[in-house]
Amino acid sequence: MPGENSRKHSLITILKESLLCIIILTLATLSGYAFKVLSLTEADIIMLYIIAVLVISIITSNMLYCLISSVVCVVIFNFFFTYPDFSLSAYDAGYPVTFVTMFITAFIAGSLANKLKRNIKIAEQNAKEKEAAALLAQNEQMRANMLRSISHDLRTPLTSISGNASTLISGGSTLDEAAKQQIYNDIYSESMWLIGLVENLLYATRIENGRIQLNLSVEILDDIVREAVKHIQRSHPKRRIAVDICDDIIPVTADANLIVQVIINLIDNAVKYSEDDTTVFVSVKKDKDAAVVSVADSGAGIPQTEKEKVFEMFYTGVSRSSDSRRSLGLGLSLCKSIIDSHGGTIAVSDNTPKGTVVSFTLPLGEVELNE
Amino acid sequence: MNEYLVLVVEDDKPIRNLITTTLKMNDYRYITASRGHEAIMLSASHKPDMIVLDLGLPDIDGVEVIGQIRTWSEVPIIIVSARSEDQDKISALDKGADDYLTKPFSVDELLARLRVIQRRLGKTENASVTEFVNERLRIDYVSGCVYLDEKELHLTPIEYKLICLLAKNVGKVLTHKYIIQTIWGSNAENSEASLRVFMATLRKKLGDSEQQLIQTHIGIGYRMMKL
Numbered sequence: 386m387p388g389e390n391s392r393k394h395s396l397i398t399i400l401k402e403s404l405l406c407i408i409i410l411t412l413a414t415l416s417g418y419a420f421k422v423l424s425l426t427e428a429d430i431i432m433l434y435i436i437a438v439l440v441i442s443i444i445t446s447n448m449l450y451c452l453i454s455s456v457v458c459v460v461i462f463n464f465f466f467t468y469p470d471f472s473l474s475a476y477d478a479g480y481p482v483t484f485v486t487m488f489i490t491a492f493i494a495g496s497l498a499n500k501l502k503r504n505i506k507i508a509e510q511n512a513k514e515k516e517a518a519a520l521l522a523q524n525e526q527m528r529a530n531m532l533r534s535i536s537h538d539l540r541t542p543l544t545s546i547s548g549n550a551s552t553l554i555s556g557g558s559t560l561d562e563a564a565k566q567q568i569y570n571d572i573y574s575e576s577m578w579l580i581g582l583v584e585n586l587l588y589a590t591r592i593e594n595g596r597i598q599l600n601l602s603v604e605i606l607d608d609i610v611r612e613a614v615k616h617i618q619r620s621h622p623k624r625r626i627a628v629d630i631c632d633d634i635i636p637v638t639a640d641a642n643l644i645v646q647v648i649i650n651l652i653d654n655a656v657k658y659s660e661d662d663t664t665v666f667v668s669v670k671k672d673k674d675a676a677v678v679s680v681a682d683s684g685a686g687i688p689q690t691e692k693e694k695v696f697e698m699f700y701t702g703v704s705r706s707s708d709s710r711r712s713l714g715l716g717l718s719l720c721k722s723i724i725d726s727h728g729g730t731i732a733v734s735d736n737t738p739k740g741t742v743v744s745f746t747l748p749l750g751e752v753e754l755n756e
Numbered sequence: 757m758n759e760y761l762v763l764v765v766e767d768d769k770p771i772r773n774l775i776t777t778t779l780k781m782n783d784y785r786y787i788t789a790s791r792g793h794e795a796i797m798l799s800a801s802h803k804p805d806m807i808v809l810d811l812g813l814p815d816i817d818g819v820e821v822i823g824q825i826r827t828w829s830e831v832p833i834i835i836v837s838a839r840s841e842d843q844d845k846i847s848a849l850d851k852g853a854d855d856y857l858t859k860p861f862s863v864d865e866l867l868a869r870l871r872v873i874q875r876r877l878g879k880t881e882n883a884s885v886t887e888f889v890n891e892r893l894r895i896d897y898v899s900g901c902v903y904l905d906e907k908e909l910h911l912t913p914i915e916y917k918l919i920c921l922l923a924k925n926v927g928k929v930l931t932h933k934y935i936i937q938t939i940w941g942s943n944a945e946n947s948e949a950s951l952r953v954f955m956a957t958l959r960k961k962l963g964d965s966e967q968q969l970i971q972t973h974i975g976i977g978y979r980m981m982k983l
Contacts, residue, residue, distance in 0.1 A: 580860050603949035605956045607965075608972040619862065630965070634951065635954040641974045642842075752949045 388405060402445045406454050411438035414461055421466065430466055431483070434458040435491045442495035443502055461487045473622035477637035537636045542575035577620055581653065585719055588646055590734045597726040599640040601689055603750035606676050609618040613648035617656070624656050629668040635676045644747070651680040651715040651743050659684030675729065675746040678751065683740040696721040720745070760874065762786045765795040765821070767814050767838065771887060775808060778863045784870070789936060791818035796824050806865075806873050809853070811837040811844050819848050825860035832873040835951075836861070840867040842975055845912045846931050849977065856976075875982040876927035888923045890981035893962070893969065895923055904962060914939065915958045922980035931977040 417430040422652055438458060441450040463473055467480055549568045557565070591597050607630050635645075648667070655665040659682040666681040687695060695717050724731040725744045731745040762779055766772040767790045769936040779786045787802055789795040792813045799807060807825070811818035822833055837845050846855050855869050894903040902909045902919060910943045911919065919941050922930065936947045955978060959970055971979045 487939065510773055603952065604974075605952045605972075608974060609951070612972065612974050619865075634953060634960075645974060653913065750949065750955050754950045754953060 396414040396448065402447075402450060403501040405444060406441050406450055408435075409441055410454060410457060412463065413458075414465060417462075417466060424502065427466060427483075427624060431462065431487050434462060435494055436485065439490040448496060448499055451499055454493060455488050455491040455495060458491055459484045462487065470551050497540070507644075516661050534583070535586065539579070542579050545575045546572050546579075584646065587651070588643060588723070593701055596613070597640075597643065597722055599643065599726055601638055601640055603636050603752055604639055604641045604644075606637050606669055606678070606747070608642055609637075609639070609644050610648060610667060612641075613645045613652065614667060616645070616649050617652045621656050624661065625664040626652065626656075627664050627666050629666065631670050633671055635669065635671050637676050637743055637747045637753050638750040639727055639747055640723075644727075647720045647723050647745065648678065648680070650720050654716060654743070655682035655684070656679050658682060670744070674749060676749055677744055677746050679742055679744040681736045681740060681742040683736060683738075686739055687733060688740050689755070695733060717743075760784055760805040760870075760877075762870070763795065763799055763802065763807045764788045765792070765807065765813070765818075766790065766810040767812075768810070771810070773865070775866065782867060790814075792818065799825050799829065799831065803829075805877065806832045806834065806870065808834050808836060808857075809858070811835055811848060817893055818822045819844065819851050819878075822848055822853050825874065832877070834869050834873070835974070839878075846933070848930045849929055850934060855979075856906065856929065870925050872982065875971065884921060890921075890980070892925065895920065897937075909959065909961050911958070914954055917959055918954060926963055926980045927941045927982050929973055929977055929979040933977075935977065 386426060402618060413433050413436070416433055416570065420433065429756060435458075438454050441454045442448075445451070460473070463480070463484065464471060468476055485572045541665040544699050549572050551569060552560075553565070560568070588597070610628065610630065614626055618624075652665060657664065663683045666679075668679045668681075671676050721731050725749075728748055731743065734742050734744070762784050764772060764779070765774050766788070767774060769967075772788055772790070776786055776788060777787065784853055787798055787804065789798050790813075795807070795809065795813075798804070809818055809821060813821070816831060817967065818837075821834075825833070825944050833852070834855045834857060835845065835848045835853045836857045836859060837848075838859045845858075849856065852874065857869060858864060886896070886898050890896070892905050894906070895901075896903070897920070900916065902911055902916065902978060918935070921935060921938055932948050932951060936951055940947050955970065955972070959965065959967070964970055969981060969983065971981060
């Protein structure tokens with residue numbers, strides 16, 4: 386029962402804070418005795434009690450503690466330190482004024498301390514809220530940018546697909562076979578591109594605060610790389626993709642589906658930005674404490690100044706002619722988010738003699754074998 | 757004319773058209789259903805040779821359809837699902853489905869899956885119970901020996917159990933959960949990771965680095981192909 390729980394909780398808080406008050410006031414009284422033995426003045430003892438109330442106001446959560454301990458202070462002071470000792474009566478005519486002044490001073494000091502404490506708390510809370518709001522706005526901005534860019538990217542292939550299909554419907558009989566074949570090819574390749582985009586989008590929706598929610602398990606890197614290569618070979622059956630997997634079995638801790646997507650994106654880029662008759666190389670090796678996957682092509686390469694920017698969202702390279710093959714600006718930035726979330730690194734370097742190498746690392750996994 | 761009759765269960769008309777056109781062009785005979793109950797009735801009355809079943813049906817869940825059909829028939833079932841339904845795929849396979857296709861799938865993929873099942877249908881009937889032969893691989897169940905190109909392989913007990921399990925279900929995708937429960941029993945911990953390692957070492961011994969014989973289905977399970 387949550388209600389009962391919270392009631393129990395607040396009861397515990399009250400008990401705890403009351404106990405604290407008693408301890409502090411006892412300490413003050415003991416110190417007061419020490420002062421008396423050292424024959425210090427009553428004014429010094431009163432100061433002690435005012436400090437006690439101040440401390441109580443700061444450490445307790447309610448103003449009521451401050452009020453009650455102010456009254457208790459005056460009573461204790463009266464009982465222990467005014468003549469006659471150990472009685473609540475005071476013979477000196479000046480004492481009532483002392484008591485009232487002591488109460489008022491203690492209470493005002495206490496409430497000021499309490500107010501200060503509350504202000505600090507509110508300020509802290511405000512700062513936290515502001516931070517959360519800023520983050521939310523940043524996420525929203527990212528999502529808005531993504532949506533805008535995607536809607537734009539979707540429009541082109543959709544126009545091509547629907548336009549080509551409507552041409553076939555209305556004028557299919559007047560087109561020659563070669564023209565028809567071209568249209569079929571266009572529809573097919575545009576829709577394949579859309580499929581790639583949707584796969585990426587699906588994963589991009591899992592980004593929260595710039596990080597991706599992972600379903601981690603120990604996987605064999607070999608399996609992951611094979612799966613990605615198989616996928617790419619379905620969409621580019623004619624491209625040569627050489628896979629160099631080392632002899633060791635490399636277990637990695639990873640979200641397999643996401644890493645497959647990363648490798649697909651990297652190979653897809655390599656295929657797009659290099660000539661059709663060149664080979665794309667995929668290699669896997671084990672470093673000291675990480676697994677390394679590299680995808681290399683022999684394309685034009687990426688200029689030094691652009692290397693940092695390729696991981697930015699929606700970056701699609703230096704202005705290319707409008708009929709160049711489109712790539713998913715989402716691709717590499719998504720790869721980076723995924724690899725970052727795994728605690729790995731991803732980097733671009735030059736291939737020799739020409740081309741690009743993109744490599745990323747993954748933490749190694751540990752396996753206990755159940756024979 | 758192809759001798760196989762395929763039952764296509766899909767409520768989305770364009771996808772149904774795509775599947776049936778593909779079947780027609782490749783000389784399969786087919787019947788269609790757009791709802792689960794209809795599918796159960798048709799599979800009882802027409803006794804199809806294989807079923808292509810979409811998991812997202814308007815009336816009942818596709819997984820339930822599999823469960824009902826499995827009470828009386830072992831007809832091979834290929835499920836079709838969207839990518840986001842990984843868990844659904846696993847429960848459908850555990851319920852007795854044989855294979856799965858993920859949307860968007862290509863026509864070639866569909867045909868390849870149908871051929872996998874056909875190969876199984878054509879060959880398992882005359883398979884003997886004492887021996888399993890799959891191209892270069894031979895398992896002698898009596899002596900408990902496994903041969904590759906007639907050379908004996910030295911397998912650990914777990915690897916032997918694994919290859920037998922895969923062989924007995926050749927052509928069928930087996931989920932991690934099913935394999936683990938069969939080999940280690942239900943209370944084995946952390947065995948999904950160790951299953952992967954055993955599978956990798958087994959594959960090495962089989963010289964199957966290209967995954968021709970044993971396929972890995974990431975996040976789902978494994979399958980031995982009928983070569």
